[in-house]
Structures are given as structure tokens and as C-alpha cells.
């Protein structure tokens with residue numbers, strides 16, 4: 001006897017209701033922070049977790065499933081087999097090798113490329129229409145690797161890039177001015193990490209362009225303050241890692257925010273890693289860099305034309321060159 005007695009006139013489920021599926025590859029600190037933010041924000045009907053460690057993976061899956069009574073209903077699956085990712089709308093890759101003491105950066109990247117050779121082809125095969133969102137570091141190079149290995153059009157392969165750096169930037173500016181970070185429009189572009197480029201001239205708070213306002217009012221502002229804020233953005237990740245061993249909450253929210261823009265077709269502009277060739281004078285090869293890009297259900301819809309100073313544009317081109325030099329040394 002059925003537990004539930006169906007009502008006679010119950011209509012069949014509407015065929016137009018979209019079933020949304022997200023897969024997260026890598027159930028480490030970052031993958032799990034992303035997974036839990038996605039669950040609490042009700043972004044998917046189905047969440048598939050893949051990792052190379054079956055016990056850890058099953059433990060994480062059960063732990064999340066046990067919260068079902070407090071969360072929106074989401075089917076949670078986990079397996080070492082990529083078959084469970086079939087039909088994903090969005091695949092988020094956070095799997096990554098950890099640096100061995102004394103290992104060169106290039107060697108670590110090459111090990112991550114080998115890892116991606118096992119991850120990206122099955123993802124692309126099981127979800128040929130999906131959008132790939134790469135989080136593993138070095139994110140710009142690995143987004144390029146994922147693009148190559150997937151064979152997907154570039155609008156469907158993105159890296160989380162400087163979305164997190166920009167959120168740190170907005171927090172620090174908001175803290176400095178004592179305003180709400182959501183009212184601060186400010187972008188960090190370029191390479192995620194040490195050589196990122198802060199777009200000072202385009203910062204605005206509540207629609208007021210900050211630098212030109214200060215200049216017009218002849219309010220002296222310390223150039224040093226600006227430099228220190230950017231330094232704090234770059235140092236932020238290192239500081240968190242040195243204190244707690246890894247970063248997780250902010251990257252979790254940052255990636256869930258990208259997932260929302262994509263799956264709910266929000267058409268919001270995010271600084272994310274996209275194929276940058278042809279934008280802002282970036283030439284010389286296929287390179288992924290963070291630029292303010294519009295995101296929707298189709299992936300990257302376009303790149304906005306923010307005014308860059310000559311110095312900012314040059315820094316961006318230098319970043320592109322550095323990344324290309326690394327890429328050229330890889331066996332993909």
C-alpha cells in the first residue's frame with residue numbers, strides 16, 4: 001500500500017518546469033563550501049559530487065543529506081564515477097593537486113593538467129551542453145586547459161578568476177568608507193592572484209565615481225591607501241591560508257553567485273576568466289584572463305568595455321604574456 005494516496009485529478013508534472021543539475025568535482029574544502037552554499041541558496045534540483053576519495057566523498061554526501069529537514073529539497077548524489085554527472089547544466093571543477101614542498105609552480109601546474117585530462121573529457125561527454133566553471137588553481141591556465149580538453153565553445157568555459165579578488169576589494173573599500181559592500185562597484189581584472197589589476201578609475205559607490213569625486217572636491221586622498229588596499233586584496237588569500245590552512249567561505253559564496261547568474265539567466269556582470277584574445281588589446285595567443293563579463297544561461301554573453309588607463313591596459317597585457325609563457329611550456 002502506497003504511503004501517499006494520490007488525488008485523482010493530479011496533473012502530470014509540467015514538462016516546462018526545468019530541472020537544474022549542478023556537478024561539483026573535488027569535495028575538498030572549496031568544493032564543499034560551494035556545495036553547501038548552492039544548497040542553502042536553492043540553486044539546483046540535483047547536486048552531484050565527484051572526488052577521487054570514495055570514503056571522504058560518501059561522508060560528505062551523508063553529512064549534507066542529513067540536513068535535508070532544514071534545506072530546500074535537492075537530490076544529492078556522490079560517486080567516484082562521472083556517470084552521476086550526466087545531464088548537468090553546470091559543472092564546477094575544484095579538484096586540485098596540492099603543492100609538494102620544494103615543487104616548482106610549473107611542475108604543480110603540469111600535475112593539475114594531468115588531473116584535468118581525467119576530469120574534463122568525461123564531464124564533457126556526459127554533459128555536452130553544460131557550462132564548465134573552473135575554480136582549481138592556477139585558475140586562468142586551467143580554464144584554458146579545460147577549454148582545450150572539452151572542445152566546448154569558449155562562451156561555455158569560464159574560470160572563477162578575479163570574482164573573489166573583486167569581492168575582497170569591495171569589502172576593503174566598503175570597510176574604509178564605512179558603506180555597504182553591495183553598494184561598491186569595483187573590479188579587479190587580469191590574472192587571479194599576484195599580478196591582478198585593480199581598476200581604480202572605475203570605482204563607484206552608490207553611483208558616485210569615487211576618485212573623480214575626491215579630485216573634484218579637492219579632497220586629498222592618499223595614493224598609498226589605494227596601493228595598500230590592493231596589496232591587502234592580494235595578501236588576503238595568503239593570510240587566510242596561513243591562519244586556517246585553506247580558504248573556503250568566500251570562494252563558496254563567490255562561485256554560488258556565478259552559478260545563480262548562469263542558471264537563473266541573471267545577465268549580471270562579473271569579473272571572471274574568459275577567452276581574452278581580442279579584448280583590451282590582448283593579442284598573441286589564446287589566453288584566459290578575468291574581464292568584466294556578462295553571464296547568463298548561455299554562459300558568457302559579452303565583455304563590457306570599461307575604461308582602462310594606459311597603465312592598467314599595459315598591466316593586463318603583461319599578465320596575458322606571463323600566462324601564455326606558462327601555457328606554452330605545458331603538455332596538454
Ligand code: 6V0
Nearest residue numbers: 026027028029030051052094095096135136137139246251
Ligand atoms: P583540497 O581540500 O585539497 O581539495 C581538493 C580535492 O580534489 C580533494 O578532495 C581531492 O581528493 C580531490 N581530487 C584530487 N584529484 C582528483 C581527481 N582526479 N578527481 C576528482 N577529485 C580529485 O583543496 P581545496 O578545496 O582547498 O582547493 C581546491 C582548489 O581550489 C585548489 O586548486 C585551490 O588552489 C583552488 N582555489 C581557487 C580559488 C579561486 O579563487 N579560484 C580560491 C580558493 C581555492
